[in-house]
Amino acid sequence: xxxxxxxxxxxxxxxxxxxxxxxxxxxxxxxxxxxxxxxxxxxxxxxxxxxxxxxxxxxxxxxxxxxxxxxxxxxxxxxxxxxxxxxxxxxxxxxxxxxxxxxxxxxxxxxxxxxxxxxxxxxxxxxxxxxxxxxxxxxxxxxxxxxxxxxxxxxxxxxxxxxxxxxxxxxxxxxxxxxxxxxxxxxxxxxxxxxxxxxxxxxxxxxxxxxxxxxxxxxxxxxxxxxxxxxxxxxxxxxxxxxxxxxxxxxxxxx
Amino acid sequence: xxxxxxxxxxxxxxxxxxxxxxxxxxxxxxxxxxxxxxxxxxxxxxxxxxxxxxxxxxxxxxxxxxxxxxxxxxxxxxxxxxxxxxxxxxxxxxxxxxxxxxxxxxxxxxxxxxxxxxxxxxxxxxxxxxxxxxxxxxxxxxxxxxxxxxxxxxxxxxxxxxxxxxxxxxxxxxxxxxxxxxxxxxxxxxxxxxxxxxxxxxxxxxxxxxxxxxxxxxxxxxxxxxxxxxxxxxxxxxxxxxxxxxxx
Numbered sequence: 065x066x067x068x069x070x071x072x073x074x075x076x077x078x079x080x081x082x083x084x085x086x087x088x089x090x091x092x093x094x095x096x097x098x099x100x101x102x103x104x105x106x107x108x109x110x111x112x113x114x115x116x117x118x119x120x121x122x123x124x125x126x127x128x129x130x131x132x133x134x135x136x137x138x139x140x141x142x143x144x145x146x147x148x149x150x151x152x153x154x155x156x157x158x159x160x161x162x163x164x165x166x167x168x169x170x171x172x173x174x175x176x177x178x179x180x181x182x183x184x185x186x187x188x189x190x191x192x193x194x195x196x197x198x199x200x201x202x203x204x205x206x207x208x209x210x211x212x213x214x215x216x217x218x219x220x221x222x223x224x225x226x227x228x229x230x231x232x233x234x235x236x237x238x239x240x241x242x243x244x245x246x247x248x249x250x251x252x253x254x255x256x257x258x259x260x261x262x263x264x265x266x267x268x269x270x271x272x273x274x275x276x277x278x279x280x281x282x283x284x285x286x287x288x289x290x291x292x293x294x295x296x297x298x299x300x301x302x303x304x305x306x307x308x309x310x311x312x313x314x315x316x317x318x319x
Numbered sequence: 320x321x322x323x324x325x326x327x328x329x330x331x332x333x334x335x336x337x338x339x340x341x342x343x344x345x346x347x348x349x350x351x352x353x354x355x356x357x358x359x360x361x362x363x364x365x366x367x368x369x370x371x372x373x374x375x376x377x378x379x380x381x382x383x384x385x386x387x388x389x390x391x392x393x394x395x396x397x398x399x400x401x402x403x404x405x406x407x408x409x410x411x412x413x414x415x416x417x418x419x420x421x422x423x424x425x426x427x428x429x430x431x432x433x434x435x436x437x438x439x440x441x442x443x444x445x446x447x448x449x450x451x452x453x454x455x456x457x458x459x460x461x462x463x464x465x466x467x468x469x470x471x472x473x474x475x476x477x478x479x480x481x482x483x484x485x486x487x488x489x490x491x492x493x494x495x496x497x498x499x500x501x502x503x504x505x506x507x508x509x510x511x512x513x514x515x516x517x518x519x520x521x522x523x524x525x526x527x528x529x530x531x532x533x534x535x536x537x538x539x540x541x542x543x544x545x546x547x548x549x550x551x552x553x554x555x556x557x558x559x560x561x562x563x564x565x566x567x
Contacts, residue, residue, distance in 0.1 A: 213395040216370050221412040221460075222384045231408070235399045316399050318440025 100285040108285035109292060116274065116293045123260065123270035124297060126184065127252040130191030134248055138196050139241070142203030146233065147225070152204065163197040167255050171262035183263035187256055187270070194255030195248035202244025206237025235316075242312045246305040253298060271297075320381065321346050321464050321496045322367050327376030328521070329362050335521040337362045339376065342515060342524075344464070347494040349487075349534065351507035353553060354517030354525075355561060360500040363522070364389070364468050367498055382464045385413050388457035388495075392469040394449035396441040396456075402428060403437040406455040413460070420459075427455040430489060447478040451485075458489065465495045471506070483510055487535035504557065508549045509536060516553055518560035525560025528552050 082102045088094070089101035096104055109116070141159075145152040167190050178186035210232050218228050260272030271294045278286035321344050328338030337359030344350055344367070352360050365371040366378050368389050380387075388409070396405045407424035411417065425437055431451040441449050450470060457465060467486070471479035483506060490497060501507050507514045508530050516526040530549050532540060540546055 211395055213391045213393065214397060216365075216368075216391075217389065217395065217409075218412065219370055220368055220387060220389060221409045223412045227412055231412070232397070235397065238399065317442050318398070318401075319442040 097282045097284050100288060104285040105288040105292065108283075109289040112286060112289055116271075116290060119269055119271045119274045119290070120293050120297050123253070123256050123272070123294075124301075126187045126260075126270065127191055127249070127256040130188045130256060131195050131245070131249050131252045133188065133192040134195035134199055134252065135245065137192070138199030138244070138248075139203050142200050142207060143229075145204060146207040146229070159197060159200055162193060167194050167258050168262060171259055174259075175263060183260075186263060187259040190259035190262075191252045191255035195252040198247040198251065199241070199244040202240040202247075203237060206240025206244075207233045209240060210236040238316045239313060242309045246309050249305050250298070250302060253301060257294065320344070320379070322381060322498075323379040324363065324366055324373075325377040325379065327363075327366060327373040327378060329359065329366070329371070330374045337366075337521050338373075338523065340517070340523055342367075344496050344498055346463075346496055348513065349490065349497040349499065349511045351499045351501060351511035351514045352517060353501060353504060353507045353514055353557060354522055355519045355557070356502065357520045358517045358522035359520050360502075360517060360522065361468055364466050364498065364500055367464070368466050380464075382462070385409065385460050386463045387466065388460060388462035388464070389466045389468065390450075390453050390457050390470045392472050394441065394446075394453040396449060396452055398441050400440075401437065402433065402439050402441070402444070402452045402455075405441070405452055406459055409456060409460045423459050424455070427459040428452070430458060430492075431455045431485065446474055447482065450474060450478075450482060454482075454486070454489070461493055462495050465490075465497045467497060467499045469500050469502070472501075479506070484535065486510070491535055504550055504553050505541070508546060508553060509541065514549070514553050516556040516560055526553075526556030528556065 086101040086103055089099060094101075100108075141155065145155050170193070171186070171190055174189050175183065175186045178189060214232060214236075215228075218232055223231070256270065257272045260270045261276065264273075264276060271290050274290040275287050278284070278290065323341075323343040325341055326339045328340070329336045340359070340363060342350070342352075342363065352363060354360050362371070366373055367380070368387050369378070369380055370389075372378070396402075397408070400408070403421055403424045405424075406427050407417075407420035410420035410423060415423075425434075428434060428437055428451075431454050433448065433451050433455065436444065436448065441452070444452065453470070470486075471482055474482065486497075487510065497510075499507070499510050501510075508528075512530055512534060514528045514530060515524060516528070517523065518525045528549055531545055532543070
């Protein structure tokens with residue numbers, strides 16, 4: 065009964081809000097180009113279903129490639145940095161600058177470098193920049209998060225640097241790496257969408273491009289349809305990553 | 320003599336932590352270090368293990384690499400490794416082959432009464448069992464010097480009594496020198512042939528009490544006259560050490 069209520073409560077709220085929205089649009093006579101009702105959005109969604117899915121896949125693919133790139137670069141940098149405190153001091157400020165600079169601001173530059181014919185490359189690069197920091201930061205923290213008494217034990221038995229890294233620091237970092245990747249995946253999607261907006265051309269037909277295109281034509285219902293797909297995609301991705309993190313932790317902890 | 324601290328002192332950034340303090344540990348001897356919290360017991364332990372250097376004084380250590388083992392207050396097991404892999408870790412770090420290390424880890428686990436749980440992860444073990452794995456890990460290398468840093472502090476009374484008897488039984492097999500840090504007077508007297516009492520921090524020697532009686536302890540040892548008398552003497556030395564520390 066309680067489970068049912070837990071499931072029903074958010075659904076009921078959504079239905080209530082959508083109903084109120086539809087009702088208000090009709091009663092107030094809001095023009096469809098300004099704010100379409102849920103019914104119009106649903107129709108647009110049904111009409112454009114397949115092309116929206118293709119666009120969603122385009123965006124998702126960009127984000128996933130970017131995540132892979134950021135994962136390799138972030139962990140490699142963290143590994144190098146973990147071996148030397150001086151290097152960490154050198155790299156930290158740069159990594160922070162990279163993180164706090166809005167991706168929108170560097171997007172035009174990256175577009176020029178990638179070449180106007182290859183907006184896909186620019187989008188991957190920009191999403192990777194956004195996804196880099198949580199992975200790097202998590203890895204650096206994780207590599208230093210080993211139990212100090214276990215570190216002492218490794219001292220006691222005269223472990224080499226490589227043994228310490230492979231048998232203590234890396235395994236200790238696993239929960240931090242899982243968390244870092246979870247956050248980074250969400251950011252990679254945001255980064256990809258923002259980069260698509262800046263790229264703005266038809267060369268990379270992701271969800272952002274759908275929103276831009278529909279906006280230019282004042283097809284507001286289509287804009288909402290693309291937004292709905294984007295939101296659902298984000299929610300599904302988040303749920304999958306949560307599950308992946310839980311599974312990973314269970315494997316790591318053995319319980 | 321297997322290890323000794325000679326007039327050592329240790330200063331940390333927050334102030335002096337230990338000393339001047341001297342302690343000599345003979346081969347096969349069980350010494351208990353008793354003192355109030357913050358008296359530098361654990362620091363003395365790290366000096367004996369060679370994990371830390373003293374600010375003043377001299378540390379003498381006979382055992383070579385891998386011949387000293389430490390058991391900490393918490394089990395300090397790697398959560399991602401099985402009980403067997405945890406116990407085998409010291410051997411693998413020393414370059415023993417994987418199969419041989421696993422074989423000796425299984426033997427050590429059997430010695431601490433954990434045969435059958437080799438494949439379990441630390442999260443699946445009770446506090447007492449995890450402590451036993453930690454003990455097995457310390458024993459796999461057959462150390463000459465075994466340092467126990469309040470190993471039973473986090474356990475319930477029944478478990479700690481059982482473990483105390485187990486440690487003494489294991490000691491009787493190979494007779495390593497044991498230094499046992501605790502703030503429990505009865506436990507110190509029960510475990511050790513010699514109890515060194517420390518003042519409050521920075522710790523110095525407040526007194527030393529020899530404990531007569533066979534090791535491992537026979538049943539009912541806690542009720543004997545000699546045991547009660549020793550506990551009383553150590554408690555008095557501890558109380559004196561507290562007030563000395565205050566005066567100083």
